[in-house]
Amino acid sequence: MKVVLAFRNMLVQFCVPILTTMKRLSTLPALLVSVCVAAQPVLEYANVQLMGTSYAVHLVTDPGSSDPDLDGANVTWDFSSAALELNAGTASFVAPSTTPYAGDYPSSNLAQAVVLPGGTSYNYFNLTSTQLDMLGEGIGGSDPTVYTDPKTPLQFPFSYPNWFIDYYAYDGTDYSVSRAYMGYGTVILPIGTFTNVVKMASTSGSIDFFTSNPVTHLVSIDEDGVALVFGPAEVGVDETIARPVLTAFPNPSASHVRISGIELPGTWQLLDMQGRSVRSGRHGAGSLNLDLTQEASGAYTLLIQDAQGRRSVRLARM
Numbered sequence: 001m002k003v004v005l006a007f008r009n010m011l012v013q014f015c016v017p018i019l020t021t022m023k024r025l026s027t028l029p030a031l032l033v034s035v036c037v038a039a040q041p042v043l044e045y046a047n048v049q050l051m052g053t054s055y056a057v058h059l060v061t062d063p064g065s066s067d068p069d070l071d072g073a074n075v076t077w078d079f080s081s082a083a084l085e086l087n088a089g090t091a092s093f094v095a096p097s098t099t100p101y102a103g104d105y106p107s108s109n110l111a112q113a114v115v116l117p118g119g120t121s122y123n124y125f126n127l128t129s130t131q132l133d134m135l136g137e138g139i140g141g142s143d144p145t146v147y148t149d150p151k152t153p154l155q156f157p158f159s160y161p162n163w164f165i166d167y168y169a170y171d172g173t174d175y176s177v178s179r180a181y182m183g184y185g186t187v188i189l190p191i192g193t194f195t196n197v198v199k200m201a202s203t204s205g206s207i208d209f210f211t212s213n214p215v216t217h218l219v220s221i222d223e224d225g226v227a228l229v230f231g232p233a234e235v236g237v238d239e240t241i242a243r244p245v246l247t248a249f250p251n252p253s254a255s256h257v258r259i260s261g262i263e264l265p266g267t268w269q270l271l272d273m274q275g276r277s278v279r280s281g282r283h284g285a286g287s288l289n290l291d292l293t294q295e296a297s298g299a300y301t302l303l304i305q306d307a308q309g310r311r312s313v314r315l316a317r318m
Contacts, residue, residue, distance in 0.1 A: 040073060040159065040160045040184050041184050041196040041197070041198055041212035041213070042157050042158065042159045042212065043154065043156050043157065043158040043159075043181075043198055043210065043212055043215055044156055044157045044158075044212075044215075045129060045130075045156050045157070046314065047212065047213045047214050047215045048127075048156075048214070048215045048314075049214045049215075049301070049312045049313060049314055050093040050110065050127075050215075050216075050312075051093055051094075051095070051110060051271060051301045051303065051312050052093065052094070052269075052301070052303040052305075052311065052312040053092070053093050053216070053311070053312060054090060054091070054092035054093070055090065055091050055092075055216070055217075055230045055231060056086070056087045056089075056090055056230070056231050057087075057088055057089040057090060057091055057228055057229075057230055058084040058085060058086050058087065058088060058191070058228065058229040058230075058231060059084065059085040059088040059227075059228060060082050060083070060084060060085075060226075060227035060228065060229060061083045061084065061085050062082065062083035063079075063081075063082050063227065064079075064080075064081025064082050064083065065078075065081045066078070066079040066081060066082050068199075068207050068209075068219075068221055069207075070183065071182045071183040071199070071201075072182075072183045073160070073183065073184060073185070074184070074185050075183050075184070075185035075186075075199070076185055076186045076188065077185065077186070077187045077188065077197075077199070077209070078188045079187060079188060079189050079190075079219070080188045080189065080190060082189070082190060082227075082229075083190075084190055084191070084229060088116075088117075089114065089115055089116045089117070090113075090114075090115045091112055091113070091114050091115075091230070092112065092113045092115075093110060093111070093112050094111050094112070094113055095109075095110075095111065095271060095276070095277070096108045096109065096110065096111040096124060097276065098111075099111045099113065099122050099124075100122070100140065101122055101124070101136070101139045101140060102124075104124075104136070104139070105124040105135050105136055107126045107135065108124040108125060108126055108135055108136075109125070109126060109127055109273055110124075110125040110126070110127045110132075111123065111124050111125070112124075112125070114138075114141075118141075118142070119140075119141065120140065120141075121138045121139060121140045121141030121144070122136075122138075122139045122140050123136065123137050123138065123139070124136040124139065126150070127273075128273070129299065131152060131155075132152065132153075133147075133150030133151075133152060134147060134150055134151040134152065134153070134168075135147055135150055137151075145170050145171075146170060147168055147169065147170050148169045148170060148172075149167065149168050149169035149170075149174070150168060151166065151168040152166050152168070153166065153179070154179065154200070158181055158198075159181065160181045160183070160184055160198075161180065161181055161182070162180070162181050163178060163179065163180035163181065164178070164179060165177070165178045165179075166178075166179060177202050177203055177204050178202060178203040179200055179201070179202045180200065180201055180202075181198060181199075181200055182199045182200060182201045183198075183199045184196070184197060184198050184199065184212075185197060185199075187209055187218060187219065189218075189219070189229055189231075190229075191229065191231045192231075194211055194218060196211065196212045196213065197209050197210065197211055197212070197218060198210045198211075198212055204223050205222075205223030206220070206221060206222050206223050207219075207220075207221040208220050208221070214245075216230065217230045218230055245261055246259060246260070246261040246262070246302075246304060246311050246312070246313035247259070247260045247261055247313065248260075248302070248313050248314075248315055251315060251316060252315075252316035252317065252318045253292055253315070253316070253317065253318065254292075254293075254317070254318040255291070255292060255293050256289055256290065256291055256292065256293075257289075257290050257292060257315060258287050258288070258289050258290075259287060259288040259289075259290060259302065259304070259313065260287045261311075262283060262285065262286060262287060262288055262304060262306070263285060263286075263306075264285055264306040265282070265283060265284045265285050265306065266282070266283060266304060266305050266306025267280065267281070267282050267283070267304075267305045267306075268280060268281055268282070268283050268288060268290075268302060268303065268304055268305070269302070269303040269305075270290070270295075270300055270301075270302055270303075270315075271300060271301045271302075271303065272298070272299075272300055273298060273299050273300070278295065278300070283304070288304075290302070290315075292315070292317045295317045296317065297317050297318060298316070298317055299314065299315070299316055299317075300314070300315045300316070300317060301313075301314055301315070302314075302315055
């Protein structure tokens, strides 16, 4: 049970950089590292494209000779010796309106469905251009948490060697944890090699690794040493999923935008910042030309669903 609960808790610590205006900053010398003059990945809101994505979650059953404690610039973290229990669960980011508890979180515009052997639970967030608040965690599961002061895992843009303190509250108790950008480089896993990876550590003892573009959670190690690897849905050790990245041009646009990176026919859906479906349709193989002239100014997410899976790209209507 301890592993399952830790498993569920870590699923929501994905990389979405944030800084809530209610949060306070203070000194954290113990986690600060020297400034690196070399090019380094920055976690940015523009690269956060979570809506519509789904990830298989692999449980680390034996870390082997893996050493996650290395810090600094251009580090290679070699976790290839780790043994994984593949596809132990899934984590999918969906519109709150598609979930059973959306009515309890009217300010949420992003939800996460977590499927484990014991059942499905949901996490609710409010994502804006400046922050992401975690409003509820494990809702519908055996150990739900409702935050009265939202939890904020990261701030953005987040660059090396920045840090911040996250203050949050639930069950009438205030909590705080400090989080710092400790290093960046390459992570080698049994499921593949990933570059431009950011390492974060917290004063609770947890360590997390994130890809920077797009921003996704890659490896999570909690304070008890329970480790998870996040990968493409249903990927195996000998499989690779190479899907072209969706790009939009011009973006922002006041009229039409061309979406490239579409190789197969499928369906598309345009969501507003509240996660509500604005329009939908079908597309053929090749690029998609989308008319935004009838839409209000603001940010949107375009979901593409085809035989290669579900992908998303952020759009801006001027």
